[in-house]
Amino acid sequence: MSLSVPRGEIFGFLGPNGAGKSTSIKMLLGLVSPSGGEAFVLGAPSGEVEIRRKVGFLPEDFRFYQWLTATELLEFHGRLCGMDARRLRERVPDLLDRVGLAPHRTKRLQGFSKGMLQRIGLAQALIHDPEVIFLDEPTSGLDPMGRRLVRDIIRAQRDRGATVFLNSHLLSEIEVTCDQVAFIRDGEIVTTRDLRGREEQKVRVTVRARKLVPQTIAGLAQWATCDQLDGETLTLTASSREALPEILGYLVQSGSAPFEFTPQRISLEDLFMEIVGQDRGL
Amino acid sequence: MNPLWVIASITFREAARKKLLWTALVVGLGFLSVFGAGLHYQLTDLRTSNIAPFLRYQILSATLMIGLYTVDLLAVVMTILTSVDTISGEIASGTIQAIATKPVARWHVLIGKWFGFVAMLAIYVGLMFGGTLAAGYWIAGVVLQNPLRGGLLVYLECLLALTATFLMGTWFSTLTNGVIVLGLHGLAFLGGWLEQLSGFAEGSGLVTIGVASSLIMPTEAVWRRAAFLMQPPLAGELPSSPFANVSVPSGTMVGYAGFYLLVMLGLAVYHFQRRDL
Numbered sequence: 001m002s003l004s005v006p007r008g009e010i011f012g013f014l015g016p017n018g019a020g021k022s023t024s025i026k027m028l029l030g031l032v033s034p035s036g037g038e039a040f041v042l043g044a045p046s047g048e049v050e051i052r053r054k055v056g057f058l059p060e061d062f063r064f065y066q067w068l069t070a071t072e073l074l075e076f077h078g079r080l081c082g083m084d085a086r087r088l089r090e091r092v093p094d095l096l097d098r099v100g101l102a103p104h105r106t107k108r109l110q111g112f113s114k115g116m117l118q119r120i121g122l123a124q125a126l127i128h129d130p131e132v133i134f135l136d137e138p139t140s141g142l143d144p145m146g147r148r149l150v151r152d153i154i155r156a157q158r159d160r161g162a163t164v165f166l167n168s169h170l171l172s173e174i175e176v177t178c179d180q181v182a183f184i185r186d187g188e189i190v191t192t193r194d195l196r197g198r199e200e201q202k203v204r205v206t207v208r209a210r211k212l213v214p215q216t217i218a219g220l221a222q223w224a225t226c227d228q229l230d231g232e233t234l235t236l237t238a239s240s241r242e243a244l245p246e247i248l249g250y251l252v253q254s255g256s257a258p259f260e261f262t263p264q265r266i267s268l269e270d271l272f273m274e275i276v277g278q279d280r281g282l
Numbered sequence: 283m284n285p286l287w288v289i290a291s292i293t294f295r296e297a298a299r300k301k302l303l304w305t306a307l308v309v310g311l312g313f314l315s316v317f318g319a320g321l322h323y324q325l326t327d328l329r330t331s332n333i334a335p336f337l338r339y340q341i342l343s344a345t346l347m348i349g350l351y352t353v354d355l356l357a358v359v360m361t362i363l364t365s366v367d368t369i370s371g372e373i374a375s376g377t378i379q380a381i382a383t384k385p386v387a388r389w390h391v392l393i394g395k396w397f398g399f400v401a402m403l404a405i406y407v408g409l410m411f412g413g414t415l416a417a418g419y420w421i422a423g424v425v426l427q428n429p430l431r432g433g434l435l436v437y438l439e440c441l442l443a444l445t446a447t448f449l450m451g452t453w454f455s456t457l458t459n460g461v462i463v464l465g466l467h468g469l470a471f472l473g474g475w476l477e478q479l480s481g482f483a484e485g486s487g488l489v490t491i492g493v494a495s496s497l498i499m500p501t502e503a504v505w506r507r508a509a510f511l512m513q514p515p516l517a518g519e520l521p522s523s524p525f526a527n528v529s530v531p532s533g534t535m536v537g538y539a540g541f542y543l544l545v546m547l548g549l550a551v552y553h554f555q556r557r558d559l
Contacts, residue, residue, distance in 0.1 A: 026558075026559075029383045031379055031383065032558040033556070033558060049385055049386070049387050050385060052383060052384060052385040053385040060376075062380065063377050064377055064380060065292070065296060065377070067299040067300055076288065077384065079283055079288045080285055080288055080381065080386050081385060082285075082385065124380060
């Protein structure tokens with residue numbers, strides 16, 4: 001696996017179950033030793049104790065001592081990060097407010113729902129304002145409002161200059177949050193994609209026309225690739241959104257008599273299926 | 283605050299907050315009450331009999347030793363039961379991941395937790411051992427020899443059990459860990475008794491088995507050293523008891539126990555540093 005993540009970006013890590021996403025994160029954090037090779041975080045070898053002052057981590061299915069209150073949990077993690085009492089007094093209430101748990105600050109974790117545990121887990125990952133934040137399934141167990149809140153927090157971290165490494169199964173979340181994504185399969189990076197400016201990227205178009213003849217379809221090659229022809233329905237993949245008026249003009253001029261022209265942006269799910277492939281079973 | 287103390291402090295607070303320490307102390311209080319009542323009735327019975335005061339004192343001393351032996355067994359079992367889940371359980375649940383990814387060396391995590399239990403056990407052993415000695419003095423007027431050295435040896439025994447549990451916790455699941463450490467203590471217990479029984483068969487292999495068991499797990503040997511130091515001379519002459527002066531472990535065995543503890547702790551740190559979490 002070879003992967004580099006630029007600073008100040010939200011980087012998504014996608015792959016099927018068992019592809020090695022969580023293991024990769026654990027290797028970057030020094031929780032798991034790689035069988036070979038090397039990894040660096042902020043220029044330092046992964047797992048180095050001092051570099052962890054600049055790193056935050058939300059594990060998948062965050063769990064912690066159930067007898068602690070939300071405030072005590074954050075104070076404990078803050079102290080582990082070397083924060084003094086004065087700084088914690090300011091930071092903890094602010095962070096609880098940001099993750100929507102201010103009304104529950106004195107409540108013990110044993111009374112927290114799964115979504116609340118995810119929120120407090122996110123807060124402990126951010127307690128020391130880290131430069132790099134690893135989030136393993138941060139929105140699992142969250143309701144739509146919770147997801148929105150987490151998304152906003154992740155963006156706010158990027159806006160303050162932090163790098164966010166996001167591992168999620170929720171492709172729609174990745175799609176609206178990440179700047180770049182890497183697709184992983186069987187422990188290997190298949191490809192990385194930039195999700196910014198996706199308007200300039202490929203667009204799938206469904207055309208329905210009365211007279212689709214082979215010569216006309218061949219002429220479309222300058223703007224698009226033809227994926228499928230089924231009677232009056234032609235599916236194309238255009239090189240960019242800008243090519244769409246020209247394709248439509250060409251179809252009209254060539255006498256194809258188009259009566260439906262539906263562009264569809266290729267979703268991340270389509271991209272995922274295309275790149276990573278169908279489920280081959282575990 | 284040093285991360286070592288942050289972790290030691292939360293481990294200690296966990297015991298208190300989960301009512302673990304309090305439950306153990308309430309059970310201990312129940313034991314002390316029963317023991318105190320038993321000692322009181324024994325004293326009453328002895329006063330009504332024609333037993334000489336010297337012999338009466340020896341009998342009451344032996345009862346106090348039985349009380350301390352019970353405290354010793356309770357303390358070791360309590361040590362294993364309370365600490366068995368602390369490393370292996372947190373690894374299995376993933377709780378450890380949020381701690382081990384903070385700017386804290388892994389040895390800080392393990393030693394910090396160890397110190398938390400060391401403090402908790404100091405309170406438990408101090409109260410239980412001290413409470414039993416106090417009951418012996420207030421109810422029956424019995425004062426044992428070398429109570430401080432005896433108490434420290436019982437504490438060392440608990441630390442041996444604690445450290446063995448920590449070491450196995452870095453390798454095995456909670457259940458397996460408990461089975462192994464209780465099994466090791468059982469082996470030491472059996473070895474100690476076999477060694478005592480060797481008093482009836484001089485030169486038998488029983489001594490060898492007993493010494494070998496003590497080398498594998500020196501908890502019982504440490505107790506027998508403590509019993510030897512504390513008990514009145516007459517009690518030591520009783521054969522086939524946990525306090526008999528047959529094959530008394532030497533000071534070297536106590537030194538070995540200390541060395542054994544440090545090696546186990548070192549191995550626990552070594553393996554915890556290297557294992558995947």
